[in-house]
Amino acid sequence: MRRLPFPFSFCVxxxxxSVFALKVPGAGFWGPVLMLGGLVxxxxxxxxxxxxxxxxxxxxxxxxxxxxxLGFKWRETDxxxxxxxxxxxxxxxxxxxxxxxxxxxxxxxxxxxGKRMLFYSGGILANLATTLVLFTFVGADQARVTKRQESxxxxxxxxxxxxxxxxxxxxxxxxxxxxxxxxxxxxxxAVAVIQAHAGQPLPFHLTREGKPLELALVPRLDGGKxxxxxxxLPLPMPLERRAYRAGDFLEGxxxxxxxxxxxxxxxxxxxxxxxxxxxxxxxxxxxxxIIRQGSRAAKASLMDFLFMCGAISLQxxxxxxxxxxxxxGGHMALLTFEKLRRKDLTIELKEKILTGGFLLLASLMAxxxxxxxxxxxx
Numbered sequence: 001m002r003r004l005p006f007p008f009s010f011c012v013x014x015x016x017x018s019v020f021a022l023k024v025p026g027a028g029f030w031g032p033v034l035m036l037g038g039l040v041x042x043x044x045x046x047x048x049x050x051x052x053x054x055x056x057x058x059x060x061x062x063x064x065x066x067x068x069x070l071g072f073k074w075r076e077t078d079x080x081x082x083x084x085x086x087x088x089x090x091x092x093x094x095x096x097x098x099x100x101x102x103x104x105x106x107x108x109x110x111x112x113x114g115k116r117m118l119f120y121s122g123g124i125l126a127n128l129a130t131t132l133v134l135f136t137f138v139g140a141d142q143a144r145v146t147k148r149q150e151s152x153x154x155x156x157x158x159x160x161x162x163x164x165x166x167x168x169x170x171x172x173x174x175x176x177x178x179x180x181x182x183x184x185x186x187x188x189x190a191v192a193v194i195q196a197h198a199g200q201p202l203p204f205h206l207t208r209e210g211k212p213l214e215l216a217l218v219p220r221l222d223g224g225k226x227x228x229x230x231x232x233l234p235l236p237m238p239l240e241r242r243a244y245r246a247g248d249f250l251e252g253x254x255x256x257x258x259x260x261x262x263x264x265x266x267x268x269x270x271x272x273x274x275x276x277x278x279x280x281x282x283x284x285x286x287x288x289x290i291i292r293q294g295s296r297a298a299k300a301s302l303m304d305f306l307f308m309c310g311a312i313s314l315q316x317x318x319x320x321x322x323x324x325x326x327x328x329g330g331h332m333a334l335l336t337f338e339k340l341r342r343k344d345l346t347i348e349l350k351e352k353i354l355t356g357g358f359l360l361l362a363s364l365m366a367x368x369x370x371x372x373x374x375x376x377x378x
Contacts (some may be wrong), residue, residue, distance in 0.1 A: 131260055168217065
């Protein structure tokens, strides 16, 4: 009998956790946790497959850093879960690319430039492929929707305005304003009601993070009309779907490409704001912020959750491609520089570059975690 590549107990445990995360109420927390773990697993899986393609044995495949918590042996590879859940790594047998001075018994450094570039880019390619697959499913699902309704969601709240002081938050879904109900009422009618109630409490019926909520907002008199200071956006909600057709996935593929291109532009736009010190702290989200956002998506619908998984996978790919030492893109940049220079950098210089990159990334990670914790207090 052929031996299973993974222990049976591990498979059962993984299946049980998956069912729990997707079906049990409150899984809005566990879903995003598994999302991040799954995306890191796929990223490191890309490096693993690239190493196998090169004929390089892999000593360690780890989710997380630091001390080993648990795991199992698969052939020559120790597949493990480590204590610090801030990424993962693949360690080649007898050699670690993060330690340029380490022994290299299987000849990784003697591999051609193209193969070493493939190893470093393996995780990026895996995350890009994951994004396209997930977005294709989301696009195919949208293609089979035959009936929609519009749901108004708050996308901006003016700081210090009446809506802000009344407790309205970005992401709140409007269910009713006064005697008006959504979906059904026109937004122009809602504006007229707000303008006519300057200085008077106006009941707002909302859904926040999947739970019903009621607020009494008091519009301020401005130019003879009541104003609250917020902006909603109509989001189409599917009501009816037909069965899948083959053409839906072709349409989904087009949706995946266009959406990936659009979101990539937004990521690079944000990075530009970040390096020019124009980004606001509210726009920065670390692991805790991602879990909170993923929780909302998981509670909303499966397709919302899949879309978020695809978006996070795309961001992981793009951020890892940046030419920052200690990231995949940093290794690729150093390798390309040595290729053009036709001479390797000294081991001492490489270690200094990689150490500096690691300290920079550790500092940035600590900063975004602090910002996440500060947001939890609001």
